[in-house]
Amino acid sequence: MTSATPKTPEVVRAEDLAFGYPGRPVLRGVDLSIRTGELVALIGLNGCGKSTFLKLAAGLLTPSGGRVLLDGDDVARLSRRTAARRVALLHQSAPSVPGLTVRQLVRQGRYATRGPLGMLREGDDEVTSRALADVGVTAWADRPVDALSGGERQRVRLAMALAQDAPVLFLDEPTTYLDLRHQLEVLQTVVRLRAERRLTVVMVLHDLNHAARFADRIVALREGRVAADGPPAEVVNRRLLAEVLGVDGRVGIDDEGGWPVCYPDHPLDPLRLLRNENHIH
Amino acid sequence: MTLVDTAPDPAHRARRALRAPGVRMGGLALLVAAVACAGLFAGRGVTPEGVRAVLLGVGDDPTAEHIVLQLRLPRMLVALVAGACLGVAGLVLQSALRNPLAGPEVTGVTPGAVLGAVTATGLGLAGWESPTAVVVAACVGGFAGAGLLWLLAGRDRGDPEQTAVYGVLVSAVLAGLTAVVLLVAPGELGSVVQWLIGSTEGRVWQHWNLLWPWAAFWGAAAWLLAGPLTLLRCGDEQAAAAGLATGRGRGAALVCAVALTAGAVSAVGALGFVGLLVPHLALAVFGADLRVTLPGAALLGAAVVCGADTVAQLLSPLLATAFDADRLTLPVGALTTCVGAGLLMVVARRRADER
Numbered sequence: 012m013t014s015a016t017p018k019t020p021e022v023v024r025a026e027d028l029a030f031g032y033p034g035r036p037v038l039r040g041v042d043l044s045i046r047t048g049e050l051v052a053l054i055g056l057n058g059c060g061k062s063t064f065l066k067l068a069a070g071l072l073t074p075s076g077g078r079v080l081l082d083g084d085d086v087a088r089l090s091r092r093t094a095a096r097r098v099a100l101l102h103q104s105a106p107s108v109p110g111l112t113v114r115q116l117v118r119q120g121r122y123a124t125r126g127p128l129g130m131l132r133e134g135d136d137e138v139t140s141r142a143l144a145d146v147g148v149t150a151w152a153d154r155p156v157d158a159l160s161g162g163e164r165q166r167v168r169l170a171m172a173l174a175q176d177a178p179v180l181f182l183d184e185p186t187t188y189l190d191l192r193h194q195l196e197v198l199q200t201v202v203r204l205r206a207e208r209r210l211t212v213v214m215v216l217h218d219l220n221h222a223a224r225f226a227d228r229i230v231a232l233r234e235g236r237v238a239a240d241g242p243p244a245e246v247v248n249r250r251l252l253a254e255v256l257g258v259d260g261r262v263g264i265d266d267e268g269g270w271p272v273c274y275p276d277h278p279l280d281p282l283r284l285l286r287n288e289n290h291i292h
Numbered sequence: 293m294t295l296v297d298t299a300p301d302p303a304h305r306a307r308r309a310l311r312a313p314g315v316r317m318g319g320l321a322l323l324v325a326a327v328a329c330a331g332l333f334a335g336r337g338v339t340p341e342g343v344r345a346v347l348l349g350v351g352d353d354p355t356a357e358h359i360v361l362q363l364r365l366p367r368m369l370v371a372l373v374a375g376a377c378l379g380v381a382g383l384v385l386q387s388a389l390r391n392p393l394a395g396p397e398v399t400g401v402t403p404g405a406v407l408g409a410v411t412a413t414g415l416g417l418a419g420w421e422s423p424t425a426v427v428v429a430a431c432v433g434g435f436a437g438a439g440l441l442w443l444l445a446g447r448d449r450g451d452p453e454q455t456a457v458y459g460v461l462v463s464a465v466l467a468g469l470t471a472v473v474l475l476v477a478p479g480e481l482g483s484v485v486q487w488l489i490g491s492t493e494g495r496v497w498q499h500w501n502l503l504w505p506w507a508a509f510w511g512a513a514a515w516l517l518a519g520p521l522t523l524l525r526c527g528d529e530q531a532a533a534a535g536l537a538t539g540r541g542r543g544a545a546l547v548c549a550v551a552l553t554a555g556a557v558s559a560v561g562a563l564g565f566v567g568l569l570v571p572h573l574a575l576a577v578f579g580a581d582l583r584v585t586l587p588g589a590a591l592l593g594a595a596v597v598c599g600a601d602t603v604a605q606l607l608s609p610l611l612a613t614a615f616d617a618d619r620l621t622l623p624v625g626a627l628t629t630c631v632g633a634g635l636l637m638v639v640a641r642r643r644a645d646e647r
Contacts, residue, residue: 092535094535100533109392111522111580115579119530122519122534122536
């Protein structure tokens, strides 16, 4: 909240963004503007369009309506390479690649900046090494990725995204499948790097408490629309729990940190959710 | 994981050196050279002493000179380059399709190329005396075979097992069509059978002159795609996020793979399992960085095909004696297919264990 002053230029801007598959709309007109240096958490139920939003904003999907401006340019018109130099996206999951070592995988993040014949340029090895150090995996650089645990692998994939050296970082559920300790490790790494490099970070999180604690701003999606948008202290309340996440619960304040803390109690009847059409803002 | 790096002892350093790709590549190159020499010495008609005399230039037997320099040498070179083509084509296919069960033989490329070559020969458009037409026909057939698989596999393209099943189907259909062509136009049946099984019999300098520039061009093109191919192995989503236009990269890779396969098929026919299994060997030896592993697959393919050819020639006299048929020769394709089928079972088992 301290780093994101309203005057900073916006780096990502979604205008009436829509996307869907035949018979199944996913995003139904999302307007969202993200300023340089912000750390935004995207929350919402499964299937509400969080991952789709990230893929559209990174130019990996073509919207069926509206557009996304990345540094002022329509991302759908950028080449894959140019887009990858501006935004790095860490996908939810990735297939294993037999035989690839940690350093080799992380170096793949340099693809977008390579020369015409795919040759590494000067400095690529340094950026790769820095990315390995950023997430603390330098010691395993020569081990095969397949031999790592899930938490270790996630950190390596984060390093691959960091090796893209893009000013904007999208993370799609970076903590899913990780134990609590590794979840905190990944989130704290992101918070630290964002401060050090002045990165703009948008991450999909399922744990509202993590979102409330680590993000400057929470954007809640519900049925393909923005249902709530603001700093955690303003947005996280019982209505958000009920209407966006579909649970009944209580919200308190952390004694030491001052951020909101939720205590979800039980899931709400889905029928009641459907009847509740008005959106909160 | 050790946090403190201990000073490497000499034995450790020696082991590290052995693991360096350059050392392995050098060792493999020596192996290829050894296999190639063995290929020159194996076979009927000339004694090893005779071969040595010809190679050292001290022989005075024109027959031996003809056999070694006009028959065995081009045959050995063609075997080496065809093997290299198949090894690289297989690795490119497996990487581009992210499918360890892919190979030119099981993705419709090889059977398509054979169908193209056989049809062109049957129609009188091509023959052993016009190898260029055979290459063109094999290329067209190879693309058609791969395209057929692409259409048939439809939405299952991303699924290695499903694609492999469709690949078997496509291969069977193409083999059936080849058989039909053979029935309708049996004119050059003798030479056609060599394409079906894969043989290096009777390859002469003309084949070599046509094959090596083709292989060099497409091999270099495949190597330039090492970066995109390594990324494609990481999965489409990750590759696209890192800045690769996946469709274009995959398309270029497939063109290289089909061209390399067609070149090999038009030179030595459908050598079974080389393109499917050499990549696994190459990945095991050289790791997943394709800038190193693609040349490695070329050397391994060359060693495997040339080695199999040598072994086939050594086995032929034994078989001839056993079956009391002195003109019997074992085609190299029969050997690679038998050995390859066994190795494929090992690969399939290991893959099943991994999951």
